[in-house]
Amino acid sequence: MNIRVxxxxxxxxxxxxxxxxxxxxxxxxxxxxxxxxxxxxxKAARFDPTVILMDIRMPELDGLQATRRILExxxxxxxxxxxxxxxxxxxxxxxxxxASGFVLKDDPPEQLIAAVRTVAAxxxxxxxxxxxxxxxxxxxxxxxxxxxxxx
Numbered sequence: 001m002n003i004r005v006x007x008x009x010x011x012x013x014x015x016x017x018x019x020x021x022x023x024x025x026x027x028x029x030x031x032x033x034x035x036x037x038x039x040x041x042x043k044a045a046r047f048d049p050t051v052i053l054m055d056i057r058m059p060e061l062d063g064l065q066a067t068r069r070i071l072e073x074x075x076x077x078x079x080x081x082x083x084x085x086x087x088x089x090x091x092x093x094x095x096x097x098x099a100s101g102f103v104l105k106d107d108p109p110e111q112l113i114a115a116v117r118t119v120a121a122x123x124x125x126x127x128x129x130x131x132x133x134x135x136x137x138x139x140x141x142x143x144x145x146x147x148x149x150x151x
Contacts (some may be wrong), residue, residue: 005116007019010050037065039079051079054079054081065097078119080100082105
């Protein structure tokens, strides 16, 4: 299976880094790059990528809005949201927008490549670092009070 990847990030150095990672994989190819959310929407329609690597913060249209527009046009699109910010609200908003996964830019490169393959296969994925933080946060909160009947 050849995984066709579209890279959408407003920073050219970041796009170049992702391009190099993807190019090193025999089963992947970069089919396009976008530096704005609007460009990502247009190139997703033009190149029909298997997976779109989508930065959450971009000019003209942020990654969440671009994700929504892409999925309105093609509900089978697979979008992997990328961010440097592991804020829980971003995770929730990305999933609500219809993203297939959420990865932190500071995750190890092999995790990003594995995430692309996971999303391309039709599965969902949450960055291990984000998931671990969320689980730690959940484990420190109080469990819900049980309903007791007064008899």
